[in-house]
Amino acid sequence: MRSTDTKSARRAWYRRPQRGLMAAAAAALLALPVAGTLLPATAAQAADDTQAVQKGGTLDIILNPEPPILILGLNQQAPTQLVGGKIYEGLLRYDHDLNPLPGLAKGWEISEDGLTYTFHLRENATWHDGEPFTADDVVFTAKTFTPETNPRWRLIFSHVDTVEAPDDHTVVFNLKEPFPAFIIGLGVTNMPIMPAHIYEGTDYNDNEMNDTPIGTGPFKFVKWEKGSYVHLTAYDDYWQDGRPYLDDIYFRIIPDAASRALAMETGDADISQFGNIEPFDVPRLSKLPNLELTTKGYEMFAPMAWIEMNTRKPPLNDRRFRQAILYALDRGFIRDNIFFGLGRVATGPINSVTTQYTPDVQKYPHDPEKAKALLDDMGLEPGSDGVRANVEFLVMPYGEVWTRLAEYIKQAMGKVGVQVTLRSTDSAGWAQQLSNWDYQMTNDYVYQYGHPALGVARTYISDNIRKGVLFSNTMGYSNEKVDELFAKAAVENDDAKRAQMYAEVQKILAKDVPVAWLLEMEFPTLLNKRVHNAVTTAIGTSDNFADVWVEPKQ
Amino acid sequence: MSREFWKAFARNRGAIIGLIILAGVVFLALFADLLYPTSPWDMVTRPFAPPLSAGTLMGSDTLGRDIASGIAHGARVSLLIGLTSTAAALLIGVTLGALAGFYGGRVDDAIMRFTELFQTIPNFVLAVMLVAIFTPSITSVTASIAIVSWPPLARLARGEFLSLRSREFVQAAITTGQSTPSIILREILPNSMSPIIVAASLTVATAILLESALSFLGLGDPNMMSWGYMIGASRTVMRQAWWMSFFPGVAILITVLAINLVGEGLNDALNPKLARKGKG
């Protein structure tokens, strides 16, 4: 019953056929750099590899919740990405600084004017059913398949004029205008390359092959035992010789949070990611001798948590009021006591791991006196009960952490004389009230997808004030200068000019406080120490794991 | 409600103890603001302070809120919801039960079917759903508790009315041409009060438990500190900080126990015949 006394018995539970381990030396030889295009890739990965690579073995990854489908092109939720990211590949991958790395495209050129993107594809890549991978697959995926199935790609693709395949292994995108964010949007999380020979001309959602995903990735689908596990095995004809190192990956579906923590503790599972482990359990688990914690590998998602304020309603329409809120909050306390140390106090609208971030903006340290001064300045004098203003706060229904956060905000704002009334609701009600602007304050967190043009501008530009649409500019913030800067910067081809525009817009926003940024959220990835190379890119454990290797289980 | 009543009540030692405890809880509820003038939500000290440290009696919770203050203020919510939801349940239950018992026949049939339906539905599941769907607030919590608590009261009232209806004084009232509402309210109801009062006191106790269970699941009014909430919110850190969930639990236990004891005393005092039988 206690975790240790049944160790040997536990083994039997997933004894699976193991391929013979190859000699470590041979494995090391195979770990030669990829046919040369960009260097930072291999450099970044090699850094972790001080030990000799061991080939073979099995990896157990926690999968929660169970995805509805494994066809990554049809569903972009995190669990689908985790599994689908091993089966499918995108044109590019990205390192932790969001520099593009080769993926299915082994190299690429961007024309001087920023209008033409030419990608050279892997010549020896094949689909798991043996069909060769060609430029047709890329054209089909980019032009036909993904615009229909992924709203996020639709936004990116709206900047594209034509997609052409001059030969079997070259694809050319011609853009309508320069759109530097384009190069960030070609990963497997946005546009996994789908097999044209299976999907072209069919009803994608009803395709009979939807139960057996066929990709080009290092692992191919074996079995999905619903409610229990997904089994992938190494694809022998993977385009990169000697990869993958692993023989098998099992994604273990464990719906209960306590059991997930236990599985990590006992070594039954090797990897957990995103919200798999409850925040309060993270400090304890990360101290265990067999586990290590990393918060890297979420740069592409870069979630930013904030207090959203309906700027249509007084007193929230006054910038000083919103600034006062930021001064009133001790965001370090929030990070330490509510998020159990996970996250970084945000400085402005752009997450510091997203491109184009600048720290050079107005800062809001915890300073209740300053908050009071701002409120005084607005003419909001405290009444006989000490209350200056009343606001309603809609508690985001996404779990205990957010409830605690709302309670904290209520108290902290009460200290400066703003009385907050909490209102709970369900997720549907929350979505409805937020998207229909029927709220005063609430929490939210939004992914930034690596580039302000992809995941940041949408929150602040007035074009995106769209009633009924979630994750749009629901607070109704409107500033012509901001609109102009975001619009210009998105299509500015000159790096320096673009950086300058983004810096300026961040300065303006940090002063205006259209939302009160709390934390650049960090997700905990827990890894068993026997696992190597698991987190090497901006999408962390959602990447393809071709380079991942494991020491044998103890 | 005379000396006789008190004598019978006082003969039950448990009831007296219960009454004293209950008085204490009521006192706590009434004077919570004086004992702990700051809001129980205030982060007054460092988080995770154990009892008798950092200026607290019972320690602080994960955000540094004073547990003792929460217990004092939580007494209010518990009593308030316990009493109001019982009042509402009485209103529904006694009305339906009275109608069913008085009119009999089809009315009785229909009402009893309806009551049966509500007794079949797993009551806690229903309460959880009602509060979840109508969003947690003091009103929705009270209403849901009332909705799941009335059926036993209705059955009880029906039984009383059924047996009293055939008694001479009621028949006499009918022949003298008293109006039906007046017969129900003036003649039968006062005579069936005793068992209903006893049942109501037990309903208050159950209502407090129900409220605490709802709050424990995160279905309390988010603006009101309640005991169940305190336990639910600190459940996840129980390994590190036992006090956060221990004291509120004791508070619930003591309060509910006191009410049950008082209920038994009432039973002894109001239904002497029944009581004697029960005691053997």
Place this chain on the structure above:
Amino acid sequence: MGKIVSFLGRRVVKSLFILLAIVLINFALIRAAPGDPALVIAGQSGASDPQYIEQLREKFHLDEPLPQQLWTYVTDVATGDLGYSYRQQRPVWDLIAERLPATLLLTGIAYVFSLGMGLLLGTLAAVKVGRWSDTAITTIALLAYATPLYWIGLMMILLFSVQLGWLPAFGYQSVGAGLTGLDHFVDVAAHLVMPVLTLGLFYMAVYARLTRSSILEVRDMDFVKTARAKGLPERRVVVRHVLRNAVLPVITFAGIQAGYLIGGSILVETVFAWPGVGRLAFDALLQRDYQVLLGIFVVTSIMVLVFNIITDLVYTLIDPRIEVS
């Protein structure tokens, strides 16, 4: 025998009517729930443009008129389709079905435990009225009556798992232990101890008190006096005459209590991370996943109905005098 069959038939028909009423209540509740589910799913997939939301509405029949939706819902439930969990992206019935065995195991054992222990303790207390064991049993019953059962569970974990390390704190079995045969049985049993105690304690108290007062009532009745007068041994009198009759009201009551037991399992499964329907309900609650909650509501109601029928049957078996009517 024929009588029992026709009795059963009538009970089933009645239960079906109750079920229909519950389904109607359910539908009314779905409608009462605020918010547009399509918006929520759209939000979760990270992007929400009108085209996508329309697709979702169509997929889940949210664009149809209300009577049409009601009809669809009733026929769906009749065919075992309890809807679709937007959040978990799986059919509700699948989610419940995989959790059902654990809950049946827990509530079943807790039911047997509480009834058995309740009868035993209640009888003991009645036989020894006024002695210390009676007082002890009555006091325990009173305490169990007043304690929030989720709190008992937490305190037991503190004591038996955290402090003493005797029993596993949560779960259904040791994760991935791969135990088989007797080991597996012992493992699950160890995991069951605290949840069953927690869930059963309150009802044990209820049954004990009920048994006690019921026995005290029965034992002065004429037929008992007759039996005693005939010189039957006291033990025999208690078991054959007193207990057999005194147990009837307890069983009736236990039938009614079945619903409460299932309600209580939400709390107990939450505390002990027991992978049953109650835990599912709690998770659904946290995420306000109404489809799942409503599905659980229907399924638990059916469980109660079935339970009630079984109780009635047991009643008729124990009491041969009773006319099945």
